[in-house]
Structure formats: structure tokens, C-alpha cells
Amino acid sequence: MRFDVTVEVHLRPGIADPEGSTVERALPTLGFDGVSHVRVGKLITFELEADSAEQADQQATDMCQRFLTNPVIEDARVAVAEAQPA
Amino acid sequence: MSTTIGVIQFPGTNCEQDVVEALREVDAEAVVVWHGDERLPSVDGVVLPGGFAHGDYLRPGAIARFSPIMSAVRSFADQGGSVLGICNGFQVLTESGLLPGALQKNAGLKFLCGPAELVVCSTKSVITAESTVGTSLRIPVNHFEGNYTCDAETLASLRAGDQIVLRYADNPNGSVDDIAGICNERGNVVGLMPHPERAAHALLGSRDGAALLRSFVGESSRVPSGV
Numbered sequence: 001m002r003f004d005v006t007v008e009v010h011l012r013p014g015i016a017d018p019e020g021s022t023v024e025r026a027l028p029t030l031g032f033d034g035v036s037h038v039r040v041g042k043l044i045t046f047e048l049e050a051d052s053a054e055q056a057d058q059q060a061t062d063m064c065q066r067f068l069t070n071p072v073i074e075d076a077r078v079a080v081a082e083a084q085p086a
Numbered sequence: 087m088s089t090t091i092g093v094i095q096f097p098g099t100n101c102e103q104d105v106v107e108a109l110r111e112v113d114a115e116a117v118v119v120w121h122g123d124e125r126l127p128s129v130d131g132v133v134l135p136g137g138f139a140h141g142d143y144l145r146p147g148a149i150a151r152f153s154p155i156m157s158a159v160r161s162f163a164d165q166g167g168s169v170l171g172i173c174n175g176f177q178v179l180t181e182s183g184l185l186p187g188a189l190q191k192n193a194g195l196k197f198l199c200g201p202a203e204l205v206v207c208s209t210k211s212v213i214t215a216e217s218t219v220g221t222s223l224r225i226p227v228n229h230f231e232g233n234y235t236c237d238a239e240t241l242a243s244l245r246a247g248d249q250i251v252l253r254y255a256d257n258p259n260g261s262v263d264d265i266a267g268i269c270n271e272r273g274n275v276v277g278l279m280p281h282p283e284r285a286a287h288a289l290l291g292s293r294d295g296a297a298l299l300r301s302f303v304g305e306s307s308r309v310p311s312g313v
Contacts, residue, residue: 015190015235016191016233016260018192018193018194018195019191019195021195022195067144067148070148070181070188072180072187072188072235072236072237073235
């Protein structure tokens with residue numbers, strides 16, 4: 001089975017996110033007031049061949065631990081969905 | 087016989103020639119080694135210089151650890167060979183797991199480029215073996231992701247193991263415990279954000295970096311060539 005995998009990478013809570021804070025400081029200059037807790041992360045998407053959604057999730061989580069994120073400073077949120085036939 | 091240091095060049099590395107020149111200033115031989123090579127030539131020590139290995143894609147140092155030469159560098163280090171990571175090289179060492187912790191973006195989101203005052207905090211490492219604790223050094227920094235961080239447990243073990251090699255006198259980037267450079271437990275693998283090769287000649291305004299490189303070369307020569 002093919003799965004669409006989405007990995008959302010964010011800095012861990014407590015790790016300074018200077019990019020997020022800079023964006024947060026810039027928004028009010030365009031009139032967007034009331035914005036807080038801005039975090040900047042990145043999105044990694046790919047297709048994965050696996051026997052089950054569970055296995056796909058496990059593999060993607062392992063990829064995050066070993067390569068896609070640096071667990072010292074980053075957290076990942078993995079989402080797996082069965083790929084729709086084109 | 088003079089000591090030979092291998093200087094690793096990844097695609098995107100840009101300080102390798104500066105390091106070669108600085109090593110020659112301290113009477114060592116230096117050879118540039120391509121990251122795609124699977125073996126190190128006969129060298130006494132290895133430097134991972136600064137730059138943007140593999141374009142800093144994903145994270146600085148994250149892709150470099152898969153370069154073929156890194157397996158050889160890892161076994162060289164495991165056998166006690168001297169390995170020095172400067173700036174991006176430090177990032178490669180943490181991403182490779184050869185040193186603990188990680189380098190995150192500078193506090194304040196500023197790219198820093200200028201001289202930094204450093205204090206020698208340990209003589210356990212191969213770059214400070216010939217120095218004394220408390221010595222002040224003036225060596226330039228040039229980085230965006232030089233803010234050293236690690237969990238509390240790692241920090242405690244770095245302190246207990248005398249592995250904090252250099253601290254900033256005036257912390258420019260938010261590094262935990264003012265850390266500018268650390269070493270592994272044995273002291274043979276060292277990483278630092280400041281660039282000793284840019285303070286290796288009187289014309290560059292400081293020769294303090296040459297002292298660190300001289301120590302590195304001296305310690306490298308103590309371990310049999312190509313360990």
C-alpha cells in the first residue's frame with residue numbers, strides 16, 4: 001500500500017525560535033494586532049510504501065528520530081494517509 | 087618528520103584553504119581530502135572546516151554525516167585520532183553524534199561576524215593541551231547557527247567531565263553556559279564555533295588561533311599516523 005506522509009517539524013518548546021519572534025514582531029506593522037505564539041517550522045512530505053498505516057507511521061517516526069529532525073532541538077508531528085489513486 | 091593534517095572538503099565547505107594556510111603557519115603539512123573519498127590518506131589529524139556543507143540542507147551538518155569520508159573520520163576518532171570541527175565542522179560533529187548537543191540559531195536572529203573574547207576552560211582537549219585554564223583568546227566568530235544547546239543532563243556531564251573547552255567572555259549568541267567549544271570524553275574530538283584559522287597570523291590582528299592549532303598539531307603527532 002502507498003501512503004502520503006506529512007512530517008511537520010517544529011523547534012521544541014523552550015528552544016528559542018528567533019524566526020518566529022521576528023515574524024511576530026513584524027505582523028503588527030501591517031495592522032495585524034493580537035498575534036502571539038508564532039512558531040516557524042518546516043513541512044516534509046513524501047510517499048511511502050508500507051504494509052499498513054501503522055507500519056508507515058512507525059517508519060516515518062523512525063526517520064524523524066534518526067535523520068529528519070534533530071531531537072535535541074526539534075519535535076515532529078507525523079501524519080499518514082492512504083494515497084489516493086491518481 | 088612533520089605532522090600531516092587532513093582537511094575535509096564537503097561540497098559547500100569554504101574555509102578549507104584558510105585552514106591549510108594556518109596549519110602551514112604552525113609548521114604542519116596539510117592536505118585537502120574530498121568528502122566522497124572512502125578512506126583518509128595517511129594523516130595524523132583531521133580538521134572539518136567551516137562553510138555550508140551540502141548547502142546546510144535540512145539542518146547544518148545533517149547531510150554531511152552521510153558523506154563517505156565520515157565513516158573513516160569516525161573510526162579515526164574512535165581509535166584516538168585528533169579531530170577538530172570548526173564552525174560548520176562543529177555542526178557536522180554534533181549531527182554525526184561525535185559530540186553531544188546541537189547548534190541552534192543565534193539568540194536575536196543575527197548573523198554574527200566579528201572578533202570574540204574567549205576563555206580557556208579546560209586543557210583536556212587536543213586544542214588546549216598546551217594552554218592554561220583562564221587564558222584569554224581573541225578569535226573571530228562568523229555564524230548564524232552557533233547557539234550551543236543541550237539538555238540539563240548532558241550539560242552536567244560536560245561540566246563533570248571537564249569537556250567545556252572554551253567559553254565566551256561576553257556571550258554573543260545565547261549558547262548555554264557561554265559555551266564556545268567542547269570536546270568528547272577522551273579530549274581527542276573537539277568542536278568550536280570561533281575560527282582559529284582566522285587568527286593565525288599577526289596580519290589578521292591576532293595570533294591566538296595559531297596557539298590552538300599548534301596544540302592540535304602537537305597532539306596529533308603523538309598518535310601514530312593513520313591510526
